[in-house]
Amino acid sequence: MIANYGYKDGSGEYYISIDTDRCISCAAGRACLTGCPKGMFENMTDDYDDEVVQVKQQFRRNLAYDCADCKPSGGHASLPCTTACTPGAIKHSW
Amino acid sequence: MxxxxxxxxxxxxxxxxxxxxxxxxxxxxxxxxxxxxxxxxxxxxxxxxxxxxxxxxxxxxxxxxxxxxxxxxxxxxxxxxxxxxxxxxxxxxxxxxxxxxxxxxxxxxxxxxxxxxxxxxxxxNGVRTILDMGGQDCKAIHCDEKGKVTNFLMNDKCAAGTGRGMEVISDLMQIPIAELGPRSFDVDVEPEAVSSVCVVFAKSEALGLLKAGYTKNKVIAAYCQAMAERVVSLLERIGVEEGFFITGGIAKNPGVVKRIEKLLGIQAMNTKIDSxxxxxxxxxxxxxxxxxxxxxxxxxxx
CATH class of the missing domain: 3.30.420.40 (ATPase, nucleotide binding domain)
Structure with a gap:
């Protein structure tokens, strides 16, 4: 399942997509949980009883701002979350 | 009412x-x-x-x-x-x-x-793409033949494109909500959509159109078109597959449903059960x- 967390507003589309099929048996040991400097990810059991990661509720409507520090303009060459997620389950839409 | x-x-x-x-x-x-x-x-x-x-x-x-x-x-x-x-x-x-x-x-x-x-x-079991137009959010969902979710997208940041937005327009126009859809077709020329990114802007814009001489039906048509464009952009992000089904209260509004179908070039599936x-x-x-x-x-x- 592809779970898209985020929103679209007048300034653009801001979604973090998590491919839960790659996330279930995480080969990276859930490195995203500590890889994100703001701790935006958390473990959860989804509706089909699979253990996966999701974006915390309190960050879902502020992604454009909360992720800004990790974008190239914030001095990062690559996103810490997608770098930590070696199975390639996490993607940003912007 | x-x-x-x-x-x-x-x-x-x-x-x-x-x-x-x-x-x-x-x-x-x-x-x-x-x-x-x-x-x-x-x-x-x-x-x-x-x-x-x-x-x-x-x-x-x-x-x-x-x-x-x-x-x-x-x-x-x-x-x-x-x-x-x-x-x-x-x-x-x-x-x-x-x-x-x-x-x-x-x-x-x-x-x-x-x-x-x-x-x-x-x-x-032919349903593959679901649009849920809820009261204060909107969801685009893909599922398999068993109804298991394979992809989803939700927009709950803004009331534009939701049932609450339609309620606001109903009150503004002083027309019962069930009549909005049918009345939106009673226009000579299909108007441009009002703002689709914010229900407050849409309301202001609707008032401006009324003052500019638009009929109520034309303003409703502009709002239905805006709502349709809003949810279609959401759907296009995950893609629309054959077997398109609409749930939620707005599924009962033909003014929005027909415009979504026109924009997507695909017919929504029918049901006898309350969406x-x-x-x-x-x-x-x-x-x-x-x-x-x-x-x-x-x-x-x-």
Whole structure:
């Protein structure tokens, strides 16, 4: 399942997509949980009883701002979350 | 349309029809498994009874200012219609915005999974793309032939493109909400859409159009077009596959549905079941599956 967390507003589309099929048996040991400097990810059991990661509720409507520090303009060459997620389950839409 | 007293008898044009229904050709007492799905949404609440895996009864009503009471009232509406009590129920699953506040539910499941399951029941196993146009959010969902979610996207940051936005326009135009869709087609030329990114801007823009000489029908058409464009952009992000199904209250508004179909170039699937109960129906079907796997659970009194 592809779970898209985020929103679209007048300034653009801001979604973090998590491919839960790659996330279930995480080969990276859930490195995203500590890889994100703001701790935006958390473990959860989804509706089909699979253990996966999701974006915390309190960050879902502020992604454009909360992720800004990790974008190239914030001095990062690559996103810490997608770098930590070696199975390639996490993607940003912007 | 009803009138309620809040100091003055102000007509409530936004007030939509609440429904209670039961399949009178069947008797729930003959069923081996009776399960309940409760969907406490931000605007409406539903209770659905499923008997042996088939829809038996439902109640669809407005959500109050208290989720537990809304859940209880939704259930009470069905029990009054059918004579069924909580002791006759084998499992209750809560869903929707207030799913964790259903005091008598055994399990909470997200409305995304429940809408997919409900749409699969209502539209058959050919349903692949679901658009749920809820009271204060909008969801685009892909599912497989069993109704299992494969991709989803939700926009709950803004009321534009939701039922609440349509209620605002209904009140602004002073036209009952059920008449908005049909009246949106009664225009000589299809107008440009109003703002699709914010319901407050849309309202201001609608007022400006009225002052500029637009008829009410033309303003409604502009708003329906804006809502259609808004949700189509959401759908296009995950892609639209054949087997397109719309759930939620806005599915009853032909002014929006026809415009979505035109923009997508695809027809939405039809159903005889009230589209607004899809979430609660899915929850009740999940409960039925759990009863089959795990057996019945003791009722949780409220």
């Amino acid at each position: 009803s009138e309620q007293s809040n100091g003055a008898n102000k007509p409530e044009f936004w007030r939509w029809q609440e429904n209670v229904w039961a399949d009178e050709s069947r008797d729930w007492r003959a069923a081996k498994a009776i399960t309940v799905g409760i969907d406490v949404g931000s605007v409406s609440s539903q209770c659905v009874i499923v008997a042996d895996g088939e829809l038996y009864a439902y109640n669809s009503m407005r959500t109050g200012n208290n989720s537990p009471d809304s859940a209880k009232n939704a259930f009470k509406g069905v029990t009054e219609k059918t004579g069924l009590t909580l002791n006759d129920v084998h499992m209750v699953v809560g869903t929707g915005y207030g799913r964790v506040n259903v005091p008598f539910s055994h399990k909470a499941i997200t409305e995304i999974a429940c809408h997919a399951r409900g749409a699969n029941y209502m539209g058959g 607004q109960i899809a979430g609660a129906l899915g929850a009740a079907l999940f409960a039925n599956t759990l009863v089959t796997k795990q057996g019945a659970l003791a009722p949780i009194a409220f």
